Amino acid sequence: xxxxxxxxxxxxxxxxxxxxxxxxxxxxxxxxxxxxxxxxxxxxxxxxxxxxxxxxxxxxxxxxxxxxxxxxxxxxxxxxxxxxxxxxxxxxxxxxxxxxxxxxxxxxxxxxxxxxxxxxxxxxxxxxxxxxxxxxxxxxxxxxxxxxxxxxxxxxxxxxxxxxxxxxxxxxxxxxxxxxxxxxxxxxxxxxxxxxxxxxxxxxxxxxxxxx
Amino acid sequence: xxxxxxxxxxxxxxxxxxxxxxxxxxxxxxxxxxxxxxxxxxxxxxxxxxxxxxxxxxxxxxxxxxxxxxxxxxxxxxxxxxxxxxxxxxxxxxxxxxxxxxxxxxxxxxxxxxxxxxxxxxxxxxxxxxxxxxxxxxxxxxxxxxxxxxxxxxxxxxxxxxxxxxxxxxxxxxxxxxxxxxxxxx
Numbered sequence: 380x381x382x383x384x385x386x387x388x389x390x391x392x393x394x395x396x397x398x399x400x401x402x403x404x405x406x407x408x409x410x411x412x413x414x415x416x417x418x419x420x421x422x423x424x425x426x427x428x429x430x431x432x433x434x435x436x437x438x439x440x441x442x443x444x445x446x447x448x449x450x451x452x453x454x455x456x457x458x459x460x461x462x463x464x465x466x467x468x469x470x471x472x473x474x475x476x477x478x479x480x481x482x483x484x485x486x487x488x489x490x491x492x493x494x495x496x497x498x499x500x501x502x503x504x505x506x507x508x509x510x511x512x513x514x515x516x517x518x519x520x521x522x523x524x525x526x527x528x529x530x531x532x533x534x535x536x537x538x539x540x541x542x543x544x545x546x547x548x549x550x551x552x553x554x555x556x557x558x559x560x561x562x563x564x565x566x567x568x569x570x571x572x573x574x575x576x577x578x579x580x581x582x583x584x585x586x587x588x589x590x591x
Numbered sequence: 592x593x594x595x596x597x598x599x600x601x602x603x604x605x606x607x608x609x610x611x612x613x614x615x616x617x618x619x620x621x622x623x624x625x626x627x628x629x630x631x632x633x634x635x636x637x638x639x640x641x642x643x644x645x646x647x648x649x650x651x652x653x654x655x656x657x658x659x660x661x662x663x664x665x666x667x668x669x670x671x672x673x674x675x676x677x678x679x680x681x682x683x684x685x686x687x688x689x690x691x692x693x694x695x696x697x698x699x700x701x702x703x704x705x706x707x708x709x710x711x712x713x714x715x716x717x718x719x720x721x722x723x724x725x726x727x728x729x730x731x732x733x734x735x736x737x738x739x740x741x742x743x744x745x746x747x748x749x750x751x752x753x754x755x756x757x758x759x760x761x762x763x764x765x766x767x768x769x770x771x772x773x774x775x776x777x
Contacts, residue, residue, distance in 0.1 A: 396668075398657055405653050413645045427649060434653040439660055508639070515636040534637035540602075559601040562630050569633070 386450035394441050405434050408451065411536055412458055418531055419462045420469075421520055429465060433458045452545040455538075459528065459546055466524050518568040526561030533558055592616040597623045605630060666769070673765045674758075681754040688750050 384392075384400075386407070392400030412433055417426035436457050437444075444453060519527055532538045532546065544551045592612045597604065597620075604613055604627060617624045 398654065401657055402650070402654055405650055409645045409649055409653075410642060413649060414642050417643055418640075427646060430645075430649055431652050431656070435656045435660070438653075438657050511632075511636050512640055515633060516640060519637075530637060534634050535640055537638075555602045556599070559598060562601055562605075562633065563598065565633055566626070566629060 387446055390441060390444060390446070390450055393438070401438055404437075404450070408454060409434070412454065415455075415458060415531055415536065416462055418519065418535070419524060419528065420465055425465055425469075429458065429461045432461055436461075448545050449542070452542055455532070455546040456548070462528070463524070514569060514572060515565075518565055518572055521568040521571075522561065522564050525557065526564050529554065529558050530561045530565060594620060594623055597627075601627075601630060605634060669769050669772075670765060673768075674762060677761050678758060681758055685750045685754045689747050 384403075386404065389400045389404050393404065409430060413426055413430040416429040416433075417423065420426050420429065433454065437454055444450070519530065522530065529543060529547075532543045533540075538546070540551045540554050543554045547554065549557075592615070594616075597613065597616060600613070603609070617627060
C-alpha cells in the first residue's frame with residue numbers, strides 16, 4: 380500500500396475518471412483475490428480469469444457502489460459469485476485437481492513453489508513446517524467449496540465474521556456454524572490423508588470430529 | 592457441557608472466547624482437548640500458507656479493459672471542447688458572410704445606415720443631400736441599396752467549402768493530438 384488513501388477515497392477518484400486510483404485499488408487487492416480464486420479453483424488460468432473479470436466488473440459498476448459496505452466486501456462478493464460460476468461450469472471435473480504451478484513433482488517428491496519460510500528457522504524445522512503446510516494445502520482441496528471458502532476467508536485471508544457475513548450475504552451465526560463444520564471437515568480430510576499414507580494406529584481423533 | 596456443545600462453539604473456543612464450563616469439559620475430555628489442539632494447529636498452518644505470486648499480466652489486462660471502458664467518456668471530454676467552438680465560429684462566419692447579418696444594436700445600425708446613405712447621397716444626387724441630413728429616418732434609397740445587395744451573387748458554396756475544409760483540417764489535428772496523448776498514457 381503506497382499511499383495512505385482509504386479505499387473509499389480511491390473509489391471516489393476512480394469514479395471521477397482517475398484510472399491511476401483504480402490501478403492502486405487493483406494493486407492493493409490483486410494478491411488476495413488471485414490467491415483466493417487459485418485455491419478455490421486449483422487452476423492458474425481460471426484464477427487469473429476470475430481475478431481479472433472481478434476487477435473489471437467492479438470498475439464497470441463503480442457508480443452503483445454506495446459505500447454502505449466496504450470496498451473489499453463488495454469486491455469479494457463479485458469474486459465469490461465468479462468462483463461459484465466457474466465451479467458450476469466445471470462440476471464434472473475431478474474434485475481434486477493438482478495445480479501444476481503450486482506443487483511441483485521432482486525426484487525427491489512434491490514441493491511447493493515459492494515457499495517462503497521464516498528465515499530464522501533451522502532448515503530442519505522449515506522442512507517440518509513445509510510438510511505440515513503441504514498436508515493442509517492438499518487436504519484443503521478435498522474440502523467442499525463452501526467449506527473451503529470460509530476457511531480461506533477467515534484463516535488464510537483474515538476477514539472478520541462480519542465481513543464474511545457481508546461477502547456471503549448470510550448472518551454471522553451462519554458464518555460461525557459453517558466455519559465449525561468446515562474446520563471439522565478439514566480435520567477429517569487431514570486424518571484420512573494421514574491414514575492412507577501411514578499405517579498408524581487409529582488415534583481416535585477421527586471419532587472426535589463430527590461428520591458433516 | 593457435552594462434546595456436541597464443544598463442536599457447536601469451535602470458532603468461539605478457538606478465538607479464546609471460552610466460558611469456564613468449556614475449560615472444565617476440556618480438562619475432563621481428552622478427545623475434545625486433542626481436537627481443539629489440532630484445530631489450533633490447522634488454523635496456524637492455514638494462516639501460514641504461502642501465497643502464489645500474482646502474474647503481472649493481471650494488472651495490465653485489468654487496466655487495458657478499464658481504459659476501454661472509460662475511453663468513450665474521455666474521448667467525449669477531449670473532443671467536444673476542442674471542436675465545438677471552432678465549428679460554431681466557422682458556422683457563424685459562413686452564415687454572417689452570406690446573409691449579411693448585422694447583429695449590432697439597432698441604434699448603431701441606424702448610424703451606419705445614415706453614414707452609408709450619406710455616402711450614397713454624396714456620390715448620387717446632390718438635391719437629396721439636404722433631406723438626408725435633415726432626418727434620422729432611413730432614406731428611401733436604402734431599399735434600393737438592400738435590393739441591390741440581395742441581388743448580388745452570394746458566395747454560399749465558396750465560403751461553405753472553405754469553412755468545411757478548415758474544420759476538417761482542425762479535426763485531423765485534434766484527432767492526431769488525441770491519439771498521441773492516448774499513447775503517452777496507456
